Amino acid sequence: MRPRRGDPRKASDDAEDRALLARHVAGDREAFSELFNRHRDRLWAVALRTTADPEEAADALQDAAVSAFRAAAGFRSESAVGTWLYRIVVNACLDRVRRQAARPTVRYPDEQSPAWQRAVRDPADMAETRDLRIVLEQALAALPIEQRAAVVAVDVEGLSVEEAAEALGIPVGTVKSRCARGRARLATILADLRNRPGAAPVQRQTAPKGAGDTPEAMERGVR
């Protein structure tokens, strides 16, 4: 497994996690919040990318936090605490996404979005740019949920296939096949961008009324 930013699975980190969990089970009311806060950014990222919906992600993360709070006594010591939390969060996300499946949803990726349009018009300039990340996130959100969860776990979060299998509750072989299919789908989307003819000069888009409310505009304002 490749190293990750702030890899939470260092042995010392896990030992601290376990100590906090033990304090929580023993009745320390602050311990679990402290434990959860150690992981919350990463768990938020997982929830956000797995659900592809910030509101669902927030709800799922809250559900998961309360679930973990109550299930702490059942924590199995052979797992890393971080992996255990990951599993609870991803289960909450999968539940929500599956229950949401019957609802009408926006089709992703949004080919009308300014970022997508700009990326299509100037694919040569995509590499290592913000637009690539935006389009990649959109393409990720377009994957079937099972493939998305596997790709997020392995390729974005850097879990090993074995860890991902444990976190997702599926066999190792299933993780591999879902990752392979998800990657192939993502690669197809990105290759389509590269291969589109007429890499016309990027035209400055006139900001439509209310454009300042879009996430992209909001992002520009803070970076």
Add this chain to the structure above:
Amino acid sequence: MTAAHEPRRAPGVHLSAEELSEVAEGRQEGAQRDMGPAPDVAEHLRDCERCRDEADAMAGLLAALADLEQPSIPEGVALRIDAALAQAALIDEPSADAAFQDGASFQSSAPFRDGAPHSTAESTSGPASVPARSGHAHGSRRPPNQLPETRRPASRGSSSHGSASRRSLRRVAGWSLGLLAFASALTGLATVLTSQGGTASSGSASSASGVGRNPENPSMQNAVPDAGSAAQSMLAAWTKAVLSGTPTAAGSSGEHAHVLSSPPASALATGSVSACEANPAFAGRQIVGATSGLFGATRAVLVVYANGDGSRSVYAVAYAAPCAPSDYRVLAQGTVPE
């Protein structure tokens, strides 16, 4: 990975998605691979420009995925979780397996899925109204009959809070990278975070999943210190009444008369019970009884499941009514002896 001893690749057969993934993984920095691609895969890559290009693209994709930024949790979401955990701490203890007064052992954890709690039935915690840390948790709880689609962010709060709002908005912007297509959802969420930023406790306690607060019922609020056992007693009493075939009588007698009562005939749609019975979290479990009524002041449906294997106990779940396929809000659940 295609094993070396497998038959030679037939001419014209390109690499599969799995093979391309394996090749791309082997090119990643830090990849722990002692071997390169299987001989037939390597040979094919030498001869096939298309598969080389696809493998290159896949490797680039993996690098890009690994480089995606990790967004920080929005302030409003963090506050919500803090409040939900504070509330959970007030309602019950972490190891809530202890027997309770009238003999039923209560499990406040949701059903487990291979060791991890399943969140479907875990999204609510108890019927009591428990203020969050600063004690004014009287936010806008979603009415029981309001479908999830209507609990959009804008409805979760109504106030704005100057610089806190702007901070929240900027935070939303920060983690919105890559969510360009979610403009409407994000705009709505920004509203939530804006409203939550300055009213941490009330806003955060207003869980979308409904941490069973009941601001309309003062008696329940008064029961805060022992909210968990009150819910447990109610659940056990209702369950036993259902199993004895006299739910109404049980609800109108004894100490639980104030919490269990028969609803008006028109109060609950006839489909309410079956809608709750359809909870996929309990798919496959045998239902031995179900009814509708009031749980505290909350319209509720009780579904009683067999514990199987000749067990002398059942597993009871009280749902806030009506249940919706996308929203099962559990008021209380636990094992109750028959």
